[in-house]
Amino acid sequence: MTKFQEFAKEYQPRVNQDLQAEVLEQTGQQAPKVWQEMLTYALLTPGKRLRPLLALAVIDSFGQSIDEDAIQAATALEWVHAYSLVHDDLPAMDNDAYRRGQLSVHAMYGPASAVLVGDALQAGAFSLLAGLTEVSAEQKVAMIATLSQKAGANGMVLGQVLDMDNHAVNEDKVALAAVLDQVYQKKTADLLQAAALIGGQYLGLNQKSLGHLADFAGAFGLLFQIQDDLDDYDQDAAEGVVSLVHLVGLDQAQDLVMQLKIQAETALAGLVESEVSFDPELLTSILSQIGA
């Protein structure tokens, strides 16, 4: 088991516990039971909890113990990720009735409820960050600015908009590859960057170190998505799905993976240099998952 797998094994259950507890807290005593059920169902969709775990891994990498407040900061990322999945699966969007082997939220509770569940989850993420108790107001504002920008009209949601455009596209392969690169950045890497940054902002790191974290997580996010394409290469080809890997070719995609790994490692080396308390082992171990 890698160091990150051990870390995930320890903290995934705590993240899940908190997600469940936060629903009760945010809906209030008088909320209809079925409403709490829907929100819990959406948040506890089977998954790796990669975004909160990345935020927590950053905190752990600086030798900080992980308390309830840190978990709450990290789960805010899962509230946003969960909302995006619920809305993605809607009939008006990807129309997926299943998500990781169980009924998607709209298939289970109807599309109107799924719209509202997603909307409430997004608002809840900001409530969680505003309600932290162990960090300064300045840190909370920085975390909220990060999350709202990386998730919003110039971040994750824009990634979805660009992705929709792709479905309608054009034969110009170079332009399409550029768009896909942007889609991957916005749709996947932006929220992973937010996770790493929120971990760093929780610790009160300076702008230079936050820059290294953003570089690391940006490269990691793209790696993560490209590796996903590589894994699905034959299946996508059979189904006629055009991924970035199909556009640029296998060789160039593997070169890109090597390049991005170097970029991520360089960012970690920068952190080692600028922060004496930083231990790169755990974040290096996240990287090593890719392609393993």
Next chain:
Amino acid sequence: MTKFQEFAKEYQPRVNQDLQAEVLEQTGQQAPKVWQEMLTYALLTPGKRLRPLLALAVIDSFGQSIDEDAIQAATALEWVHAYSLVHDDLPAMDNDAYRRGQLSVHAMYGPASAVLVGDALQAGAFSLLAGLTEVSAEQKVAMIATLSQKAGANGMVLGQVLDMDNHAVNEDKVALAAVLDQVYQKKTADLLQAAALIGGQYLGLNQKSLGHLADFAGAFGLLFQIQDDLDDYDQDAAEGVVSLVHLVGLDQAQDLVMQLKIQAETALAGLVESEVSFDPELLTSILSQIGA
């Protein structure tokens, strides 16, 4: 023209200008033009801009001049209100092709885009508050906590959930009236309360004064919704729509309006007592619109 009508005439254009400018700022230089168009279309839907105007009216009532930063704080409320209208109109929700005489966002750009426009508008509201420059970080966190709670799983979105339940209801008129009362509170009054509170938090008022503002805006929100029912009384009856007014009867509804007006005026009197700089004229004038 009442004092509030004059105030609205002065500040509505500035609010609209800011809404437009903020879209460009929040989407970034490279955003597709059509994406900026969609967001602008949603934000500039014809309307009174009541929520930002209420926040600004609170600021003005304390003798503070209204600068760009105050307008930005106030427009955050319109970003949330606009997102809720875009999602309400979706085919999966109310399926309205028109909103105030023009095509709704989904009718204009398709339902997938409408989901994404709403999602981006909600995130943008929190970016706007996090990006204020003239208030302390503590004030920004307080405003963000207010907006996320009043708009979220125990606020405006819960109002929608309860409202959906109503459509499916039951013959128990008393219970239904209680639910409607809660629907009105959550669906309409909560965001108006957020508007008044955000105005007060922008000024840095103490908890006691914020409590008076919340009481005022809560009563005003219910008044606003009940007056709407009274205005539509005959039309609703003809169309078989069951409003609170139909449930409790015209006489009792008019009693309720009187009661709520007294409640709102009492809250303003409380503010006059606790804040020497507070002039109740403008907020009293908002109240006088109701039923006029």
